[in-house]
Amino acid sequence: MKWSKWIVVALRSIARNRLRSLLTMLGIIIGVGSVIALVALGEGSQADITGNIAAMGTNLIIVVPESTESHGVRGGAGTSSSLSLADVEVLRKEAKAVRYVSAEVRLSEQVVAGNSNWNTTVQGVDKDFLLIRNYQLAKGGFFGEREVSAKSKVAVLGQTVAKELFADQDPIGQRIRVRKTPFQVIGVLAEKGQSSMGNDQDDIILIPSTTALYRLSDGKTVRSLLASAVSAEKISEAKEQITAELRKAHRLRDGEKDDFDLRDQSEMNSMASQVTGTMTLLLSAIAGVSLLVGGIGIMNIMLVSVTERTREIGIRLAVGARGGDILCQFLIEAVVLCLCGGLIGILSGLGIAFSLGQIMGISVSVNPLMIVVSVGFTLAVGVFFGFYPARKAANLNPIEALRHE
Amino acid sequence: MQPIQLKNICKTFRLGDTKVKALDGVCLDIEPGDFMAVIGASGSGKSTLMNVIGCLDQADSGSYLLEGRPVCELQKHQLADIRNQRIGFVFQGFNLLPRTTALENVMLPLLYYRGELPAAEQRQRATKALQQVGLADRMHHEPNQLSGGQQQRVAIARALVNDPAIILADEPTGNLDSRTTLDVLALFQELNDQGITIVLVTHETDVAEHTRRVIEMQDGKIQRDFKVANRRLALKY
Structure with missing residues (x-):
């Protein structure tokens, strides 16, 4: 049937x-x-x-200092200050598999503009930071090599900061003060939203790394280096080159432990x-x-x-x-x-x-x-x-x- | 057409430890075109006889020839095919499928027909059967929209649709009032006059008086077998 x-x-x-x-x-x-x-x-x-995680940056490699150790007492990750702005120059010149490098100096500061003030992260970075971390500019411009080497007092605001400090006003050309140092606002970042860890990536002020390091900080503590490999396939090659170049720059002998640590997105990806x-x-x-x-x-x-x-x-x-x-x-x-x-x-x-x-x-x-x-x-x-x-x-x-x- | 022949049919049921002989050496010939009533008290074996003739049940011993085929030797699925093509059933409780139109109920046996039968022809045959029982205008009614007598006529149409060798009716008027009883009996007589063989089980003697031949069962045996002398004619109201 x-x-x-x-x-x-x-x-x-x-x-x-x-x-x-x-x-x-x-x-x-x-x-x-x-x-x-x-x-x-x-x-x-x-x-x-x-x-x-991908939005954190393109083929991102993060270099952080190794923990400090003195007389057997070990600090946490990134507690030593083995990284310097010179390392950025070395990597930029020598590491072929690395396209962009930027230092990252992070400070938490009270920022004042006119009557309003706001506590935010002030980050000292280099000219390629936007490309490494996939930030876009909404308005104005970004600082270049000249501003970095001149330790210029210029700032680029994240959306959150721009709103908190200037509300509806146009922040471009306005002045803000960070720890009594006046800065001129030259740009505003486009909105990036929350990171996968839940923090607001727009609550940020970017200033040249040198300015942050020498005008606002002790001149020593570079929190991390951000590097961008030329392609996703070249990430491991880039990591090898970074390791080799930094060991050379830090004058580490064979058998001596690295005084820095590398992380890339694949680890975060696999964890997530x-x-x-x-x-x-x-x-x-x-x-x-x-x-x-x-x-x-x-x-x-x-x-x-x-x-x-x-x-x-x-x-x-x-x-x-x-x-x-x-x-x-x-x-x-x-x-x-x-x-x-x-x-x-x-x-x-x-x-x-x-x-x-x-x-x-x-x-x-x-x-x-x-x-x-x-x-x-x-x-x-x-x-x-x-x-x-x-x-x-x-x-x-x-x-x-x-x-x- | 060949007659229906039963020889020495025995059927025993086991009820716990006791054996009950429902049929005890029944011999019976049914000629084509006959209209026979089976009467007897309950427990006399008349229902079992019906089930054996209707191929719903198989005898323990004896031989049963239906149109020359030895039914006792057939497999279960072959019995199903015989029921499908050669036998029409009419029950006391009508046994129509609920929430299904009269036409679809009548078409039910054709659904299980093993040959090629196009849908159009199935419909045509079912319509013809419904016309035969005078329900052409109730084709698309469901059982709960029909009276008892009408439901029984749908059931008779269903029995007719496969052009069976024999129609077996088990107490077909048991659930009907006297007026519709006569209606249904008139229909049976009409169909019988057209040459259809009918066996009707009843315990009412005045129903039996409308048939041509009566057999009376007792304790699994045929007690009496006689022709109805003055057949009553049921006139349609």
Whole structure:
């Protein structure tokens, strides 16, 4: 007998019992829906985090000083002041796999402009900092080599600082004071938003590294060097060159420990994806359990339906249905129910994912494989949990089935 | 057409430790075109006889020839095919599928027909069967929109649709009032006059008086087998 015929029979039977069919599907709808929604949100936030890390800079390598050690007492990472502005020059000239280098001198300062003041991070950097860290200028310009070597008192404001200090006024050309030193605002950065760690990347003032180091600081503490490799593939090569050049510049003998430490984004990436991967796995496991429960729900209702429809099965057997026909009918009914539930589940899961993503500000990434897998899974659930009730129906004795009240 | 022949049919049911002989050496020939009533007290074996003739059940011993085929030797699925193509059932409780139109109910046996039967022809056959029972105008009604008598006529149309060798009716008037009983009996007589073989199980003697032949069952045996002398004609109201 033709399959199409059975599908029609199954569809009619489902349509005849709309409420029961809907309730049966509910388990599958919730199961599939939650799988799709959770995985879409999980993968979306994973993509968000990777995107954020990438936004920190292009092929970024961070050089930090090694911890201090004196008489066996060790400070934390970056406590020694082994890095200097000279290192920037060395790397710029010698490290071929490095495109841009910038020193980073970080100070936390109270900044005053007219009547308003604001505490923010004042960062002394070099001319290529914007390119390394993927900042854009919204207004004005940035300082160049000349301003850096002249220790010019110029500043570029982040969006947050610009708003806090100048509100609606145009900050360009205005004066601000950092620790009694007056600076002229020459530019404003475009908004960058929060970093993956949650801090405001716009709450920042950029000034030349030399100015920061010699006018505002002790002239020694370069917090870190930022370097940008020429390409993603060249990151490890760049790291080797940086290590070699810095060892040479710091006059370290063979066997002596590096007095600096290198970090790049791949480490951050792998750490972040490990965390979100665990999350996604956990969420999928929860969703998988709800799918299983949905499947058992289908079996439950199908079993009840066999009992409830015993007389119908009797009639069908009496007019000449073979056991196999009844088996097919019930099996296809279960599969069709599961598939319909699966489709509704996918649609509602996507709907939930997109609306939750909107509300919580997470991006949503739909993996087509996930949809294929969940459709396949609901099919399997339909066959697996439909088979037992279907066989039970097929093996009914027609006489007893007809007598069933 | 060949007659239906039952020889020495025995059927025993086990109820706990006791064995009940539902059929005890039944021999019966049913000629094509006959209209036979099976009467008897409950437990006399008339329902079991019906089930055996209707291929719903198989005898323990004896032989049963339906149009020359030895039914006792057939497999379960072959019995299903015989029920599908050669036998029409009419039940006391109508046994129509709920929430399904009369037409679709009548088409149900055709759904399980193993040959090629285009949808258009299925529909045509079902429509013809409904016309035969006088329900052409109720084709698209569902059972709960039909009266008892009408539902039973839909059931009769369903029994007719496969052009069966025999129609088996188990207490077909048991759930009907006297007026619709006569309606249904008139329909049976009409169909019988067209040459359709009918076996009707009843415990009401005045229903049996509308048939041509009566057999009376007792303790799994045929007690009496006689022609109805003055057949009553049921006139349609």
